[in-house]
Amino acid sequence: MKNIHGILYFLLFLSFGISSCDENNEDCTETSWYQDADGDSLGNPDITIIACEQPTGYVSNSNDQDDTNADTITIIDVDPSHFLTDENDFTISIVDCTLSDGTSAMCYEIVTSVGPSDHEMGPWCPDNITDGADKGGIWLEGGEVYDVDGAFIENMANFYDDDTWRMYDADGNIYTTDTEEDCANAANPNVGAEYENFCVECLPSYVAGLSRTYLIPSTPVLLDSPESFGIMGPPGQGSDAPTTRGIAFNGIHFDAPAPTDAILGAYTLAPFDDAGGHINLAVGYHYHAATGLSKEIIQNDNHAPMIGYAMDGHAIFARLDSNGNEPDDLDSCRGHYDEVRGYHYHVDKAGSNNFINCMGGAYAIQ
Ligand SMILES: [Zn+2]
Numbered sequence: 510m511k512n513i514h515g516i517l518y519f520l521l522f523l524s525f526g527i528s529s530c531d532e533n534n535e536d537c538t539e540t541s542w543y544q545d546a547d548g549d550s551l552g553n554p555d556i557t558i559i560a561c562e563q564p565t566g567y568v569s570n571s572n573d574q575d576d577t578n579a580d581t582i583t584i585i586d587v588d589p590s591h592f593l594t595d596e597n598d599f600t601i602s603i604v605d606c607t608l609s610d611g612t613s614a615m616c617y618e619i620v621t622s623v624g625p626s627d628h629e630m631g632p633w634c635p636d637n638i639t640d641g642a643d644k645g646g647i648w649l650e651g652g653e654v655y656d657v658d659g660a661f662i663e664n665m666a667n668f669y670d671d672d673t674w675r676m677y678d679a680d681g682n683i684y685t686t687d688t689e690e691d692c693a694n695a696a697n698p699n700v701g702a703e704y705e706n707f708c709v710e711c712l713p714s715y716v717a718g719l720s721r722t723y724l725i726p727s728t729p730v731l732l733d734s735p736e737s738f739g740i741m742g743p744p745g746q747g748s749d750a751p752t753t754r755g756i757a758f759n760g761i762h763f764d765a766p767a768p769t770d771a772i773l774g775a776y777t778l779a780p781f782d783d784a785g786g787h788i789n790l791a792v793g794y795h796y797h798a799a800t801g802l803s804k805e806i807i808q809n810d811n812h813a814p815m816i817g818y819a820m821d822g823h824a825i826f827a828r829l830d831s832n833g834n835e836p837d838d839l840d841s842c843r844g845h846y847d848e849v850r851g852y853h854y855h856v857d858k859a860g861s862n863n864f865i866n867c868m869g870g871a872y873a874i875q
């Protein structure tokens with residue numbers, strides 16, 4: 510079965526290559542490492558080395574207030590009761606598993622074949638260029654969230670400064686995929702030309718009953734060096750790391766960034782709904798942005814609300830606290846530590862088409 514991500518990973522490889530952390534490689538991604546003198550896996554924010562590879566005695570987070578005493582790190586177990594499970598189609602059970610650091614552990618196996626129970630899915634594509642924002646979803650570009658209303662579609666040639674864009678007929682009706690076959694074909698480069706200037710919309714009925722299984726450690730294990738997410742492509746390529754970033758409490762997963770450059774390169778638009786989600790045939794409904802519409806757990810101390818769990822079992826929180834501020838001490842994964850919540854993440858801006866960048870803890874090997 511084809512899907513927009515599976516097909517387009519070839520294009521992504523062509524466009525960007527595969528970066529690696531080789532000192533001699535121009536693609537090397539340098540990050541900050543913080544000295545961990547007391548060996549508690551928390552780093553000293555004041556002593557930093559910038560390097561591709563992790564130096565001995567340094568860690569990726571900068572959360573140690575006192576690097577002369579080993580802290581007792583707060584570790585928060587995954588709470589399965591936060592998930593909006595039901596008796597049949599969205600269940601959680603505890604199973605034996607092996608983590609990416611080689612240790613044996615217990616994991617929660619989350620199985621779901623339903624859509625979100627806490628908000629509607631869609632709409633995605635408006636019907637006509639006169640339609641308002643209530644008839645369409647959103648598009649993520651350059652860190653900003655845009656309503657995909659009729660005017661957005663009408664303005665695309667201007668927006669992208671490319672006259673090839675004209676996604677509507679003389680009556681203003683917007684060309685939209687309207688069958689499961691169209692949904693499958695629209696992203697395929699072999700038949701791509703006939704789908705140029707189509708708004709791609711895959712409906713919940715196409716994936717009814719599709720089941721997804723996730724495995725997350727029941728007790729997160731913070732590592733000295735972060736784990737990278739897997740890259741999109743055929744199973745078994747590269748690492749066994751998940752591409753999925755995490756899971757919302759409604760069972761919908763936080764996906765890798767949508768390949769928007771490839772989507773736009775094919776002169777298609779695959780909008781997200783107001784919750785930041787859309788559907789592909791392989792994985793069903795999934796999120797590319799956190800817009801605050803799924804279940805949130807409010808914190809008592811002005812900290813941002815909790816919105817789910819990452820694949821390493823550490824909690825994921827919204828970006829901003831109740832005063833509208835983003836934490837200023839996030840590490841390269843977008844994680845940090847406090848004594849109430851342990852190590853945890855804050856998601857990226859919705860318009861950034863991103864949640865978190867890596868995993869500070871070990872993931873479950875599926
Ligand atoms: Zn997607």
Ligand SMILES: [Zn+2]
Nearest residue numbers: 812836845853
């Ligand atoms: Zn925080």
